[in-house]
Amino acid sequence: MRAAIMGVGSLGTIMGALITKNGGDVVLIDTNKQHVDALNAKGATITGKLELNVPVKAITPDQMSGIYDIVFYVVKQTYNEIALNQLLPHLSPTSTVCTLQNGVPEDAVAEIVGRERTLGCTVGWGATWIEPGVSMLTSEPGSMSFDLGELDGTIRERTHAAANLLNMVAKTDIVPNLAGIRWTKLLINATFSGMSAVLGCTFGDILDNEKALMCAAHIGNETITIAAARGIKLEPLQGHDITILAFGSKKERIAKLGMYKAIFGPHRQLKASMLQDLEKGRKTEIDAIDGVVAQWGEKLGVPTPISHKVVEVVKSIEAGQNTCSFKNLEYFILPELTE
Numbered sequence: 001m002r003a004a005i006m007g008v009g010s011l012g013t014i015m016g017a018l019i020t021k022n023g024g025d026v027v028l029i030d031t032n033k034q035h036v037d038a039l040n041a042k043g044a045t046i047t048g049k050l051e052l053n054v055p056v057k058a059i060t061p062d063q064m065s066g067i068y069d070i071v072f073y074v075v076k077q078t079y080n081e082i083a084l085n086q087l088l089p090h091l092s093p094t095s096t097v098c099t100l101q102n103g104v105p106e107d108a109v110a111e112i113v114g115r116e117r118t119l120g121c122t123v124g125w126g127a128t129w130i131e132p133g134v135s136m137l138t139s140e141p142g143s144m145s146f147d148l149g150e151l152d153g154t155i156r157e158r159t160h161a162a163a164n165l166l167n168m169v170a171k172t173d174i175v176p177n178l179a180g181i182r183w184t185k186l187l188i189n190a191t192f193s194g195m196s197a198v199l200g201c202t203f204g205d206i207l208d209n210e211k212a213l214m215c216a217a218h219i220g221n222e223t224i225t226i227a228a229a230r231g232i233k234l235e236p237l238q239g240h241d242i243t244i245l246a247f248g249s250k251k252e253r254i255a256k257l258g259m260y261k262a263i264f265g266p267h268r269q270l271k272a273s274m275l276q277d278l279e280k281g282r283k284t285e286i287d288a289i290d291g292v293v294a295q296w297g298e299k300l301g302v303p304t305p306i307s308h309k310v311v312e313v314v315k316s317i318e319a320g321q322n323t324c325s326f327k328n329l330e331y332f333i334l335p336e337l338t339e
Contacts, residue, residue, distance in 0.1 A: 001025075001069045001070065001161065002025075002027075002066065002067065002068045002069050002070075003019075003024065003025060003026045003027070003068065003069065003070045003071070003072075003165060004026060004027045004028070004029055004064075004068045004070075004071045004072070005019075005026055005027075005028050005029065005071070005072045005074060006029040006030075006061075006071050006072070006073050006074065006075055006083060006087060007029070007030065007073060007074035007075030007076070007079075007083065008028040008029065008030035008032075008035065008036075008039070008058065008074070009030070009074065009129050009135075009273070010126075010127035010128050010129040010135045010136070010273065010276070011074055011100070011123060011127050011135075012028065012030070012072075012074045013028070013039070013044050013046075013127075013129070013133075013134075013135035014044075014046055014127050014135050014137055014169070015072065015074070015169050016028040016039075016044055016054075016056050016058075017043075017044035017045075017046055017052060017053075017054040017056060018046075018052075018054075018168055018169040018170075019165055019168045019169060020044075020054050020055070020056050021052065021054045021168075022168035022169075023168070024165050024168050026056075026057075026072075026165070027057045027058070027059060028044070028056055028057065028058040028059070029058070029059055029060070029061060029064065030058065030060065031060060031061060032132070033060055034132045035058075035132040035133065036058040036059060036060055037132070038131075038132035038133030038134075039056050039058035039132075039133050040056075040057070040058050041133075042133050043055040043056060043133070044056045044133065044135070045133055045134045045135070046134075046135060046136070046137055047130065047134060047135075047136045047137070048127075048128075048136035048137040048138055048269070049137040049138065049139060049140055049141055049269075050137045050141055061083070061086045061087075064086070064087075064090050065090075066090065067090055067091065067092045067095065068087075068090050068091065068095060069092075069094075069095055069096065070095070070096045070097075070098065070158070070161065070162055070165070071087060071091075071095070071096070071097050071098070072098050072100055072121075072162075072165075072166075073087075073097050073098060073099045073100065073101065073109065074100050074101065075101070076101070076273075076277075076285055077101055077102070077103060077105055077108065077285050077288045078283050078284075078285060080105075080108055080109070080112070081112075084097075084109065084112040084113055085112065087113070088112070088113065091113060091117060093116075093117075094117075094158075095117055096117055096118075096119055096158045096161075096162060097109060097113045097117050097118055097119070098118075098119040098120070098121050098148070098162050099118065099119070099120055099121065100121045100122075100123050100146075101285075101288075102185075102186075102189050102193070102273070102285055102288060102289055103186060103189070103285065103288035103289050103292055104179075104182050104183070104186060104288075104292060105120070105288065106118055106120045106151055106178070106182070110151065115151055118151060119148065119149070119150060119151075119158070119159065119162055120148070120149055120150075120151065120178045120182060121146050121147065121148040121149070121162070121166065122146065122147045122181050122182060122184070122185035123146060123185075124143075124144060124145035124146065124147065124170070124185075124237065125137070125139035125143065125144035125145065125170060125267070126138045126139050126203075126267055126269075126270035126271075127139075127270075128270075128271050128276065129276060138202075138267065138269040138270040138271065139266060139267045139269075139270060140266045140267075142266075143266040143267070144169070144170035144171070145170050145171045145172070145173070146163075146166045146169070146170055146171070146172040146173070147172075147173050147175050147181040147185075147235070147237075148162060148163055148166060148172055148173070148174050148175065149174065149175040149176065149177070149178030149181065150178065151178065153176040153177065153178065155174055155176070159174055160174070175235060177233060177235055179232050180232055180233045180234050180235040181235040181237075183223065183227045183232050183234055184234045184235050184236070184237050184242050185237070186223060186289065186292060186293070187219075187220050187223040187224065187227075187234070187242055187245075188237065189272075189289045190219050190220075190223055190289050190290045190292075190293050190307060190310075191216040191217070191219045191220045191223075191260075192206055192216055192264060192267075192270075192272070193272035193273070193274055193275075193289060194216075194219060194272075194274070194286070194289060194290040194307070194310040194314070195212055195215055195216050195219075195310065196270075196271060196272035196274070196275050197272050197274035197275045197278060197284060197286070197310075197314050197317075197324065198310055198313045198314060198317075198324065198328050199212060199324060199325065199326050199328060199329070200275060200278075200323070200324025200325055200326075201271075201275075201324075201326070202268060202269055202270060202271050203264050203267050203268055203269070203270045203271075203272075204268030204269060206264075207260070207261050207264060207265070207268065209326070209329075210257075211329050211332070211334075212326070212329060213257055213260060213261075214253065214257070214334055215306050215329070215332050215334070216260065217245070217247070217253060217256055217257060217260060218305075218306040218334060218335065219290065219293065219306050219307050219310065220242075220245045220246075220256075220260075221245070221246055221247055222293055222297065222302070222303075222304040222306065222307050223293050223307075224242070224243060224245065224246045225246070225302050226293060226296045226297060226300060226302050226304070229300045229302060230296070230300070237263075240259075240262075240263050244256075244259065245259060245260070247337075248337070248338070249337050249338045249339060250337045250338070250339050251339060253337060273285075274286060274289070274314065275324060278314070278317055278318065278324055279324075283318060284314055284318060286310070286311055286314040286315065286318075287311070290307045290310040290311050290314075291311050293307040294307045294308045294311050303335070305333070305335060306332060306334075306335075309331055309332055312331075313328050313331055
């Protein structure tokens with residue numbers, strides 16, 4: 001079986017290293033030639049919560065050849081049109097493209113490669129790209145996980161094949177309710193990744209700032225409300241029932257803050273990929289993360305003021321009209337709640 005990881009940034013570098021270390025055969029594909037050259041010359045280096053260096057095989061998209069049976073797709077959604085069309089000539093009718101992107105990306109991927117070739121997977125851990133060939137793991141190894149699923153919920157031979165490779169990286173659960181786990185992960189990304197981008201900080205910095213944490217809690221509350229309105233059953237994440245984060249009063253909100261600390265505590269060092277993009281002057285995936293919550297809020301008539309504000313502030317930073325800073329908390333007005 002020919003396997004590849006396409007989009008070898010912070011997550012893909014670690015995935016490639018661990019799959020290779022644990023006996024898997026995978027090629028790493030990325031447009032950053034300097035990164036590809038470093039991976040081939042020096043191997044994939046993991047720092048942070050894990051210290052490891054593994055020789056790997058890496059190529060640029062123009063060096064792809066033949067057919068890949070399974071491709072783990074970790075390209076940012078902003079580059080789908082280019083990347084997926086580069087990949088198409090190297091897919092057979094039975095090839096599998098497993099998207100590990102943020103947000104709810106399956107429909108966008110399936111539109112280009114076909115629903116029959118699309119799998120979805122959420123990533124329950126974080127990393128930061130350091131330099132060509134080097135990625136820092138920011139989550140505790142014991143807290144790393146994947147949730148993998150088919151669009152129609154049917155578990156197939158290819159589902160198990162993908163899970164076998166992903167298990168070389170982290171504990172992988174096959175889930176029948178992909179939409180439910182996707183919206184659970186969207187809640188995780190919209191809350192802490194959104195605020196990390198706005199404030200220019202790690203998840204731990206959000207946990208340590210009361211207003212920042214309350215803003216994240218409100219984004220979570222907005223996401224839970226929308227999922228319920230759409231009839232989506234949110235799935236547990238790493239043993240945590242996300243629906244218990246919902247609140248309707250100030251007292252309930254305070255109680256939920258402790259739960260966020262328990263859930264996100266193992267990921268304190270994580271810095272959102274959107275923040276990493278902003279630091280490099282790149283366009284973020286904000287429309288595919290907090291933007292999804294805000295857009296569904298408009299469609300359903302569900303108020304999502306904090307999600308809207310995150311999108312607004314991040315886009316102002318992208319446009320060069322603002323910077324990532326805790327001063328941006330001034331723009332956030334928490335909704336009025338009963339005692």
